[in-house]
C-alpha cells in the first residue's frame with residue numbers, strides 16, 4: 317500500500333481529507349458520502365472518488381465511506397502515527413515565524429532542530445527549539461535521524477547548504493527560497509513560493525472573475 321504511486325495533486329489533497337475525517341470522527345459520524353465530503357472540503361466528488369480509487373475500493377455503493385476505516389487508512393498513508401522530526405535552516409524572519417508556528421495542530425510533524433550561521437542566534441533556544449551552529453549540521457542531522465529540512469536562508473547560501481543536507485542523508489527539502497536547487501534523484505524538493513501563489517491568485521481573479529469556484533489547488 318505504501319508503494320502506491322499517486323499523482324501529486326492527489327497527494328496534496330490527502331491531508332485535507334484527513335483533517336475533515338477527524339472532524340467527523342469527533343462529531344461521532346460513522347459514515348460519509350463522497351458528496352458530503354465534497355461539499356465540506358470543496359473538492360468535486362468525482363475527484364474524491366478518483367483519489368480514493370488509487371488506494372483500492374474503499375467505499376460501498378449507497379453506503380459511502382466508513383469514517384473510522386478511512387481515517388485509519390489515511391493515518392497510515394500520511395504517517396500520522398509516527399512523529400516526523402524536521403530541521404529548519406536559517407532562523408531569520410521567516411524561520412522564526414515557522415519555529416513559532418511549529419505545526420502545533422498537526423502534531424505528527426515538528427521542527428526539532430534549527431541551524432543558523434549567525435553566532436548571535438546559534439546555541440540559543442528559539443520557541444522551544446534548539447538552534448545549532450552550521451558546523452554541527454551533519455552531526456546533529458545524523459544523530460537525530462532527521463531526513464527532512466526546511467530552507468529559509470538567503471539565496472546566496474542555498475545551494476551550498478543543500479549539498480551539505482544531501483551529504484547528511486536528508487531525503488526531503490522544503491525550499492522557501494526563490495532559487496531552484498539541484499539535488500540528486502534520491503532527494504525530493506518541495507518549493508514554496510508565496511509570491512507565485514499570490515500572482516496565480518491574481519491571475520485567476522483577473523482572467524476568470526466570477527466563474528471562479530472554491531478551487532484552491534491545481535489539478536494533476
Ligand SMILES: NC(=O)c1ccc[n+]([C@@H]2O[C@H](COP(=O)([O-])OP(=O)(O)OC[C@H]3O[C@@H](n4cnc5c(N)ncnc54)[C@H](O)[C@@H]3O)[C@@H](O)[C@H]2O)c1
Nearest residue numbers: 406407408409410432433434468469473492493508509510
Ligand atoms: N517562499 C516564500 O514565500 C518566502 C517568503 C519570505 C521569504 N522567503 C525567502 O526565505 C529566505 C529567508 O528570508 P528571511 O526574510 O527570513 O531572511 P532573513 O535574512 O531574515 O533570514 C535568513 C537567515 O539565514 C541565516 N543564514 C545566512 N546564511 C546562512 C548560512 N550560510 N547557513 C545558515 N544560515 C544562514 C541568517 O543568519 C538569517 O538568520 C529568503 O531566501 C527569502 O527570499 C520566501
